[in-house]
Amino acid sequence: MTIERRRPLYARVGVLGVGHHTYWGQFEGLREVMLQKTETFKRKLEGCAVEICDFGLIENSLTAYAALDEIKKADLDLLFIDMVTYATSATFAPLVQALTIPIVLVVLQPLKAMEYARGTTFMQLCNDDFCSVPEFCSVAVRMGKKAPPLVIGLREGDEEADAEIRSWCRIAHVLHDLKNARIGLMGHVLECMYDMHVDPALITRAFGCHVVQLEPEDIFKHYKNCNGADIEAMRAKILSFFDTPAPVSDSLTSTLADADLAVAARAAVALDKAIDELGLTGLAYYYEGEEGSDLRKMVTNFIVGNSLLTAAGFPMCGEFDLKTCMGMLIMDRLEIGGSFAEFHPMDFNTGSILVGHDGPHHLNIADRKPARAKKPSPQGWLFYVMRPLTGGRLTPRRERVLLYVGRSRCRCAADCSAKGALRAPGGSYDGQLRPSQGIAARFGHGGRADRGRRCQLQLVRLVARGAGRQGREQPGRRRPLGSRRRGRRPPLLPQPGMLPDEHRVEQDRAGAGRLVA
Numbered sequence: 001m002t003i004e005r006r007r008p009l010y011a012r013v014g015v016l017g018v019g020h021h022t023y024w025g026q027f028e029g030l031r032e033v034m035l036q037k038t039e040t041f042k043r044k045l046e047g048c049a050v051e052i053c054d055f056g057l058i059e060n061s062l063t064a065y066a067a068l069d070e071i072k073k074a075d076l077d078l079l080f081i082d083m084v085t086y087a088t089s090a091t092f093a094p095l096v097q098a099l100t101i102p103i104v105l106v107v108l109q110p111l112k113a114m115e116y117a118r119g120t121t122f123m124q125l126c127n128d129d130f131c132s133v134p135e136f137c138s139v140a141v142r143m144g145k146k147a148p149p150l151v152i153g154l155r156e157g158d159e160e161a162d163a164e165i166r167s168w169c170r171i172a173h174v175l176h177d178l179k180n181a182r183i184g185l186m187g188h189v190l191e192c193m194y195d196m197h198v199d200p201a202l203i204t205r206a207f208g209c210h211v212v213q214l215e216p217e218d219i220f221k222h223y224k225n226c227n228g229a230d231i232e233a234m235r236a237k238i239l240s241f242f243d244t245p246a247p248v249s250d251s252l253t254s255t256l257a258d259a260d261l262a263v264a265a266r267a268a269v270a271l272d273k274a275i276d277e278l279g280l281t282g283l284a285y286y287y288e289g290e291e292g293s294d295l296r297k298m299v300t301n302f303i304v305g306n307s308l309l310t311a312a313g314f315p316m317c318g319e320f321d322l323k324t325c326m327g328m329l330i331m332d333r334l335e336i337g338g339s340f341a342e343f344h345p346m347d348f349n350t351g352s353i354l355v356g357h358d359g360p361h362h363l364n365i366a367d368r369k370p371a372r373a374k375k376p377s378p379q380g381w382l383f384y385v386m387r388p389l390t391g392g393r394l395t396p397r398r399e400r401v402l403l404y405v406g407r408s409r410c411r412c413a414a415d416c417s418a419k420g421a422l423r424a425p426g427g428s429y430d431g432q433l434r435p436s437q438g439i440a441a442r443f444g445h446g447g448r449a450d451r452g453r454r455c456q457l458q459l460v461r462l463v464a465r466g467a468g469r470q471g472r473e474q475p476g477r478r479r480p481l482g483s484r485r486r487g488r489r490p491p492l493l494p495q496p497g498m499l500p501d502e503h504r505v506e507q508d509r510a511g512a513g514r515l516v517a
Contacts, residue, residue, distance in 0.1 A: 045165070283316045339360065
């Protein structure tokens with residue numbers, strides 16, 4: 001059972017083919033074959049939740065500059081260049097020099113190999129998809145850019161190439177929602193948590209989104225005015241997605257009463273209404289309120305509503321953690337989850353570490369119903385979400401990936417820049433864990449030293465947690481957009497879609513294309 005998205009995934013991608021105008025008069029029907037090749041590629045984008053803008057076949061510098069004007073007007077998130085045959089770099093230079101969006105070269109050959117015994121020049125030109133790639137990459141570097149990423153394979157019947165194309169469409173979803181997002185920020189930093197201090201202007205600088213400042217009353221007014229039908233519908237929804245186990249070993253937890261569920265349902269309804277009213281894409285918050293007040297009761301009962309919203313594509317996290325909220329948004333748009341998490345006790349017997357939080361969790365990546373319970377917090381009784389009760393020895397459960405979004409140290413009061421993001425691949429395990437103890441996970445390959453290095457990167461305590469091999473987004477282990485090398489300034493964010501196995505800060509290609517895959 002999965003939770004439906006509040007808004008469907010969407011991105012706007014451009015497609016254009018490149019060729020050499022001299023060929024058209026020499027080989028009758030060749031241009032038509034090239035156009036048909038691009039139509040075949042466009043069909044691969046169907047079902048990828050993208051709007052396709054077709055800019056036709058670019059065949060010389062004049063058509064390249066004409067297309068450039070149209071591409072700029074289209075407000076694209078990503079551009080695919082279909083390398084249908086040889087083309088001079090005059091068709092590419094204006095685009096790579098002027099555009100700031102990711103450009104992906106698509107190299108999909110129709111035949112697995114030339115039919116050598118009866119090969120012709122026409123057949124060669126129809127399969128010359130790779131011919132211009134070295135020239136285009138060279139020109140990109142001469143224009144002061146990095147060599148563009150490639151999708152290499154067969155035009156039809158190549159699942160690996162098709163998966164790479166879908167991967168780039170997911171990256172386009174991230175790019176689109178980052179630059180159009182309205183991320184809410186409500187309350188204040190939890191007292192004493194210096195690592196949670198945040199600069200909203202820095203988030204706008206890094207991602208292009210707008211940070212909306214909220215007052216708790218923006219939600220509380222809906223909490224006071226919820227009608228009974230909405231609360232009952234939300235109560236039924238909560239019961240359909242969560243289990244309610246009896247306490248096992250933690251004396252602080254207790255089984256939920258109907259009154260507790262009613263408060264959580266009311267808070268979830270209020271969140272939904274406030275989000276719709278303010279047009280938000282995500283929300284980071286922390287607030288306490290006066291002891292014993294209805295406002296405090298509301299803000300301490302957001303967790304279940306948070307998890308439902310997060311699974312519906314609306315990342316929401318506590319502790320005022322705007323940075324991890326952005327990581328959760330990125331993971332969700334890549335369709336790999338995005339739960340709020342932190343590290344807990346290590347297990348030196350199994351080489352694992354407990355990773356979890358009281359929520360929110362992305363319910364759509366759970367392999368069973370999560371549990372919900374009640375325990376005390378500094379602000380009163382907290383309605384919280386926990387992992388399912390499991391038993392037995394540690395066995396592989398699901399591949400997991402963590403995403404850290406952090407900051408560098410302040411060099412002076414006015415200069416605190418984004419450090420970047422770090423991806424940590426690993427796996428989660430079933431084991432002898434009680435519901436409130438998180439998920440047992442292994443990340444990286446270096447044990448205790450590996451975990452220490454992560455902390456030394458000056459990144460923060462809280463992370464976004466996802467699941468699935470899609471999180472690797474590493475087609476062919478290529479590094480088309482560059483990576484961090486010795487002597488270079490730490491980049492702002494990882495390159496789109498090509499994060500390596502090892503934890504490493506990667507560099508994005510263009511200012512408008514800052515994302516993590």
